[in-house]
Amino acid sequence: MSPPSLDLDTPPQALNPDEAARLVESLREVIRHHDYLYYVEARPEISDGEYDRLFRRLQELEEAFPHLITADSPTQRVAGEPREDLPTLRHAAPMLSLDSTNEAAEVRRFDERVRKGLGGRAVEYLLEPKLDGVSLELVYEAGVLVRAVTRGNGEEGEGVTENVRTIPTVPLRLRDRVRPVPPFLSVRGEVLMYLSDFEALNQQLVEEGLEPLANPRNAAAGALRQLDARITARRPLDLLAYDILALEGAEFKEDREVLEALRDWGLKTPERVALASTVEEILEYHASYARDRDRLDYEIDGIVVKVNDLAARAVLGTTSRHPRWALAFKFEPRKEITRVERIVVSVGRTGVLTPVALLRPVEVGGVTVSRASLHNRDELRRKDIREGDLVRIQRAGDVIPQVVERVEEPSRERKPPFEMPDRCPACGSPVKIRGPFTFCPNRFGCPAQLKGRIVHFAGRRALDIEGLGDEKASLLVDRGLVRELADLFDLSVEDLKGLPGFADKAATNLVEGIRRAKSTELRRFLFALGIPEVGEAVARDLAEHFLKVVRTRAAVEKGEGRGAGSDLAAEALDALRRASQEELQQIDGIGPRMADEIYDFFQDPRNAEAIDRILAKGIRFREAVGQEGGALAGKRFVFTGALERLSRSQAKALVEGAGGRVMSGVSRETDYVVAGSEAGSKLDKARELGTRVLSEEEFLRLLEEAGVRVP
Ligand code: IVH
Numbered sequence: 001m002s003p004p005s006l007d008l009d010t011p012p013q014a015l016n017p018d019e020a021a022r023l024v025e026s027l028r029e030v031i032r033h034h035d036y037l038y039y040v041e042a043r044p045e046i047s048d049g050e051y052d053r054l055f056r057r058l059q060e061l062e063e064a065f066p067h068l069i070t071a072d073s074p075t076q077r078v079a080g081e082p083r084e085d086l087p088t089l090r091h092a093a094p095m096l097s098l099d100s101t102n103e104a105a106e107v108r109r110f111d112e113r114v115r116k117g118l119g120g121r122a123v124e125y126l127l128e129p130k131l132d133g134v135s136l137e138l139v140y141e142a143g144v145l146v147r148a149v150t151r152g153n154g155e156e157g158e159g160v161t162e163n164v165r166t167i168p169t170v171p172l173r174l175r176d177r178v179r180p181v182p183p184f185l186s187v188r189g190e191v192l193m194y195l196s197d198f199e200a201l202n203q204q205l206v207e208e209g210l211e212p213l214a215n216p217r218n219a220a221a222g223a224l225r226q227l228d229a230r231i232t233a234r235r236p237l238d239l240l241a242y243d244i245l246a247l248e249g250a251e252f253k254e255d256r257e258v259l260e261a262l263r264d265w266g267l268k269t270p271e272r273v274a275l276a277s278t279v280e281e282i283l284e285y286h287a288s289y290a291r292d293r294d295r296l297d298y299e300i301d302g303i304v305v306k307v308n309d310l311a312a313r314a315v316l317g318t319t320s321r322h323p324r325w326a327l328a329f330k331f332e333p334r335k336e337i338t339r340v341e342r343i344v345v346s347v348g349r350t351g352v353l354t355p356v357a358l359l360r361p362v363e364v365g366g367v368t369v370s371r372a373s374l375h376n377r378d379e380l381r382r383k384d385i386r387e388g389d390l391v392r393i394q395r396a397g398d399v400i401p402q403v404v405e406r407v408e409e410p411s412r413e414r415k416p417p418f419e420m421p422d423r424c425p426a427c428g429s430p431v432k433i434r435g436p437f438t439f440c441p442n443r444f445g446c447p448a449q450l451k452g453r454i455v456h457f458a459g460r461r462a463l464d465i466e467g468l469g470d471e472k473a474s475l476l477v478d479r480g481l482v483r484e485l486a487d488l489f490d491l492s493v494e495d496l497k498g499l500p501g502f503a504d505k506a507a508t509n510l511v512e513g514i515r516r517a518k519s520t521e522l523r524r525f526l527f528a529l530g531i532p533e534v535g536e537a538v539a540r541d542l543a544e545h546f547l548k549v550v551r552t553r554a555a556v557e558k559g560e561g562r563g564a565g566s567d568l569a570a571e572a573l574d575a576l577r578r579a580s581q582e583e584l585q586q587i588d589g590i591g592p593r594m595a596d597e598i599y600d601f602f603q604d605p606r607n608a609e610a611i612d613r614i615l616a617k618g619i620r621f622r623e624a625v626g627q628e629g630g631a632l633a634g635k636r637f638v639f640t641g642a643l644e645r646l647s648r649s650q651a652k653a654l655v656e657g658a659g660g661r662v663m664s665g666v667s668r669e670t671d672y673v674v675a676g677s678e679a680g681s682k683l684d685k686a687r688e689l690g691t692r693v694l695s696e697e698e699f700l701r702l703l704e705e706a707g708v709r710v711p
Contacts, residue, residue, distance in 0.1 A: 349452025569621030641679030
């Protein structure tokens with residue numbers, strides 16, 4: 001119900017600024033309250049029409065009095081311009097992960113350890129569903145949402161504030177009707193996409209000629225990582241909060257109170273939270289949730305058991321990765337029965353031939369499954385799966401569906417066993433056999449391997465080129481547009497326009513995505529190359545090792561650290577390409593076998609030429625090489641307003657090149673706010689906090705003093 005005093009009719013011109021300011025504030029409060037009732041509590045008190053009227057009134061007043069617009073106004077959920085990349089931001093406290101099990105016996109052992117750790121005291125556990133979404137940190141300063149950060153490596157993640165602001169259940173300002181708002185609050189929660197929304201989204205993607213997403217979690221993760229918040233706004237997401245990472249100005253004794261406070265502050269929390277004091281009660285809760293799991297409209301993959309008493313948690317402490325006071329008790333993977341319609345052989349980027357069962361489509365926990373890997377020749381023989389067989393399949397989390405076993409059908413006649421082909425189905429080369437694996441040795445000529453390499457190269461954790469999945473990669477190879485990875489960088493909108501699946505913006509988006517990918521980090525680039533045995537972690541270790549080597553060398557040669565980062569990263573890559581097996585083996589975690597593979601890869605002249613051709617397309621590394629040594633090491637910058645001499649991304653690259661960091665929001669940790677023309681609320685915030693504010697000129701001078709070359 002809107003208070004009778006709310007003036008919805010006086011034309012804005014007839015209001016004086018003070019009246020307008022008061023009215024805008026009241027409208028916002030009322031709208032926030034109705035947002036809360038509608039989205040969080042799902043019990044609206046006014047009609048959509050009445051709500052729209054309030055909202056339009058606020059918009060109208062903000063238009064007439066633009067100086068009244070604040071970032072936390074309900075009208076400001078969706079930001080204007082797309083960004084060029086997502087900033088890396090540090091969490092207020094590490095975001096740990098949970099130890100997990102799917103056995104009751106492990107739960108018993110956990111309970112014993114907890115009791116022992118607490119000197120035999122009675123223990124109370126808080127039980128929650130384990131939500132299968134994307135973990136996120138939300139930071140509120142003085143009740144206002146200032147940043148949202150993905151979990152990343154647990155220490156730092158990607159700043160996705162603009163995107164998270166579009167999630168209707170995330171308050172832009174905490175409610176203070178029930179409980180005072182703390183000066184600082186960092187919340188952990190899970191971003192979800194509902195199964196029904198996921199299905200609808202996939203249908204829409206398919207209709208647009210795009211590839212469907214694998215599961216709701218990937219869909220949520222993808223939506224969160226958009227550079228354009230307007231796209232995120234169109235993806236239906238929800239956020240459930242379940243933990244406080246850091247807090248000032250309030251204290252709690254129990255986790256139960258924490259959840260209550262989160263709800264009071266206007267956040268949504270998981271459903272059906274319960275308390276338990278025995279393992280039996282935990283098992284019962286687990287079983288009951290397992291039974292109801294299929295009736296939920298979102299994915300949960302188990303329950304979480306947490307010690308309720310916060311002082312007891314402190315006593316138990318954490319290992320380097322997991323708290324000792326919590327355990328994820330997972331569900332058994334979901335199983336379904338279906339028929340193998342056909343067995344085909346797919347060739348991956350490394351040339352391995354994998355038998356794949358094409359299944360009669362079946363729904364497994366809300367996701368339709370139509371293919372499953374049969375792994376290799378030995379597995380195929382061991383499970384004795386043939387075309388036409390009835391099989392039991394399972395899907396655990398986002399793991400590719402597995403064929404568990406064959407279901408006997410005594411009266412049915414079976415087809416003969418499936419034989420792996422002796423020629424590569426993609427290029428016809430005679431296959432080679434290594435242990436249980438069959439592979440195609442035609443590394444450089446086989447189109448299937450090239451397709452796989454393209455998809456890997458473009459992957460999210462590699463060069464992160466959106467819209468370049470299996471289908472698009474196949475198309476590019478089949479049409480002869482891409483004969484090797486470097487060709488990707490020559491693709492033009494004209495090349496793509498009109499190809500199936502490249503309607504309207506898809507062509508421009510892909511070309512733009514490829515262009516953006518030229519600016520990357522060395523570790524991503526190394527991972528993207530698809531060097532045998534080199535996964536993400538090894539790629540990172542290699543990058544770090546060789547960056548250190550060249551940095552030390554540069555410091556010795558010049559007697560000082562250096563500013564510009566891109567050259568150092570390119571030198572590091574050169575050093576890696578020239579490294580001997582012995583040198584590689586000295587890196588932690590790289591054994592003789594891996595060292596050989598890496599060495600062989602870089603020594604093969606065809607690889608070396610392919611890499612040179614990719615680099616020649618203008619790859620630039622933006623490793624923050626100065627992290628320990630740069631002149632701006634550890635300094636945190638925030639940009640607001642438009643700069644004249646530099647683009648935002650140039651400014652960012654310069655700061656990062658000198659070891660500084662660029663954050664999206666102003667907080668007490670910000671060292672400098674660089675204010676261009678038409679600086680917005682961040683400038684106000686900086687003044688409020690007393691943060692040092694630099695004009696563009698002062699910023700350029702600071703860079704100069706730091707020895708950074710400004711282009
Ligand atoms: S508590 C330190 N509670 O499960 C403990 N986690 O590794 C913090 N998750 O990625 C986590 N539902 O994001 C907690 N009710 C819940 C959860 C939950 C899902 C996620 C969490 C993390 C993973 C566990």
